[in-house]
Amino acid sequence: MKIFSVCLVLIVVVFSTAVEAKLYKWVDDKGVTHYGEVIPPEYTNKSNVLLNDKGRLIKRNEEINNTERRTNEEDDAKKRIDNEAKLELSRKDKALLxxxxxxxxxxxxxxxxxxxxxxxxxxxxxxxxxxxxxxxxxxxxxxxxxxxxxxxxxxxxxxxxxxxxxxxxxxxxxxxxxxxxxxxxxxxxxxxxxxxxxxxxxxx
Incomplete structure (x- = not known):
């Protein structure tokens, strides 16, 4: 029973160490590369990667550039306007008939x-x-x-x-x-x- 408990503790410690060993990698506005367990809020929506304890890539987050973001917003606005126009036309058609x-x-x-x-x-x-x-x-x-x-x-x-x-x-x-x-x-x-x-x- 003691051996089992010791093994369980070791497993938990190893697992916790593995989790804590994950690091984020990001580049600041000055082009300097940083590593840390937590990304500063101003860089969470920018390009960054998550590494495991061996330095292997786990996840990559790509920044959406301003042009792409603006294009997406314009597309969404156009779709919303088109939908509103269709609803208004449908309302007018019903009223006409x-x-x-x-x-x-x-x-x-x-x-x-x-x-x-x-x-x-x-x-x-x-x-x-x-x-x-x-x-x-x-x-x-x-x-x-x-x-x-x-x-x-x-x-x-x-x-x-x-x-x-x-x-x-x-x-x-x-x-x-x-x-x-x-x-x-x-x-x-x-x-x-x-x-x-x-x-x-x-x-x-």
Whole structure:
């Protein structure tokens, strides 16, 4: 029994010694090679090797260079974006099919939305005509005063400036409304094309 216990202790000691004898080998940022039982944290993700007590290679860890890491991250991001885009397209397709049963309904929805925008455009154009006429009157009045050799009243110059600013703003509003109309038409045309694809139809 004593002999068995002594043998068991020797086995444990030998095994423990073998485990403790394993060494890591790594190279620091200055190119100096180091050996040790523990790798400093800043080098754990860089190239290093694990050696046994006889100096034989047990395991090699290769550093992933910045370019490869960046490429992998970009690939993962692209896959994530692609998956999100597919999910969004699927959601839109379901909504399109649930909202419309034929192309005529799409046209009707387009016309309803266009009517609102076109009414806005018409309103802006009416305001522009009135603003131009008002500004023209102010300018004619100023021209008459100038011909008479009199000084312009400050209030008249203020009216002219405000009239010019109003026309400039109305023009911006008109451009935005026209862009909105074009966007509505393009959006519903795209919906119609997608509706045809989903229904396997090629009719126009």
């Amino acid at each position: 649930n909202t419309f049963s034929n192309e005529k309904e799409i046209d009707l929805a387009r016309d309803r939305n266009l009517h609102q925008v076109e009414s806005l455009i018409s309103s802006i154009q009416s305001l522009q005509r009135a603003a131009r006429e008002s500004l023209k009157n102010y300018q004619q009045e100023a021209e008459g005063i100038k011909r008479a050799g009199r000084k312009h009243p400050v209030s008249l110059q203020v009216d002219i400036t405000e009239g010019e600013n109003k026309l400039a703003k109305l023009q911006l509003d008109l451009v935005k409304a026209q862009e909105k109309a074009a966007s509505v038409k393009a959006s519903y045309e795209a919906d119609k094309m997608r509706f045809r694809e989903l229904n396997g139809s090629t009719k126009k």
